[in-house]
Amino acid sequence: MSLVGERASILLLACRWIGESFRESIKRHEHFLALELGLKPGQKVLDVGCGIGGPLREIAKFSYTSITGLNNNSYQITRGEELNRIAKLDKTCNFVKGDFMKMPFDDNTFDAIYAIEATCHAPDPYGCFKEIYRVLKPGQRFAAYEWCLTNSFDPNNQDHQKIKAEIEIGSGLPDIKTIEKCLEALKQAGFEIIWGKDLTEDSPVPWYLPLDGGQFSITNFRATAIGRCVTKYMVRALEYIRLAPKGSERVQNFLEQAARGLVEGGKKEVMTPMYFFLVRKPLSSDE
CATH class of the missing domain: 3.40.50.150 (Vaccinia Virus protein VP39)
Structure with missing residues (x-):
């Protein structure tokens, strides 16, 4: 998904059973x-x-x-x-x-x-x-x-x-x-x-x-706290060298905000x- 495209879902989400990836x-x-x-x-x-x-x-x-x-x-x-x-x-x-x-x-x-x-x-x-x-x-x-x-x-x-x-x-x-x-x-x-x-x-x-940055996951590394930090600085670097469109870091920050809201919304049901x-x-x- 383009970072400067439509800000839709951060990723698809689904109900998950115990033992299911x-x-x-x-x-x-x-x-x-x-x-x-x-x-x-x-x-x-x-x-x-x-x-x-x-x-x-x-x-x-x-x-x-x-x-x-x-x-x-x-x-x-x-x-x-x-x-x-x-x-x-x-x-x-x-x-x-x-x-x-x-x-x-x-x-x-x-x-x-x-x-x-x-x-x-x-x-x-x-x-x-x-x-x-x-x-x-x-x-x-x-x-x-x-x-x-x-x-x-x-x-x-x-x-x-x-x-x-x-x-x-x-x-x-x-x-x-x-x-x-x-x-x-x-x-x-x-x-x-x-x-x-x-x-x-x-x-x-x-x-x-x-989406919970406090959880560690190998299969969904980019959603962890470390993964999000890596993504943030990678997007910033790519935008700086013009390999990512202008405004990409700003969109990434919006997605971070959405993730925080979704996690809290889920926890409070x-x-x-x-x-x-x-x-x-x-x-x-x-x-």
Whole structure:
């Protein structure tokens, strides 16, 4: 991901079982979404806010579907296309540059749609979900992992408000919505709710562990205190010699702030990065 590109998630997060590696948990996270969507070989699928396409490639290989990644960042698309070629998926998967608030697709185009930690960046959740509804075929499903405030969030608690602000500023997010507001926007857009759940509630290993700088990890070294320090000075050096774009260190500092907020939000259970929902577009308006 380009440091000066869109400040999206610091990294993908997933529920993790005892004895499961971070990489294994991410793969299971993506496979679970594909299974809930009921993806079948030959279907045409849309990944909303796909980044460089890590989940896109994993889900495409798992489900044998053709996936289009929608992204508004040219650098990420170029990188994603290169990785698709390396993975031999360039014939079945592609990227389209566009805004998920105004998608460059015809009505009723896709057999399934998903979003992973992406639609939380929408300035208007209803507008984003309405666009997804428009391009999804009738009777088909949309699933997502969404960043939301939990029922434990107290808007009158200053610590909670500070955590929320750190996450929003550090990740370049608009106002983080509650789970209730998320479901309300989905219903307003026309979707039928099949089910939804904060999956962090069932995670034996804390979901925020990969971001906790106080923990040491060989497999996720860059998220540790030492790893973050190394990254900070490396980015500073690369920017100084102009191998990294101007402003890279500033973006790195924003990401640090977001990580702090996410860890505190996880420990106090006021924020979840994986509220999972599965919804359906009715077959007809009078169904």
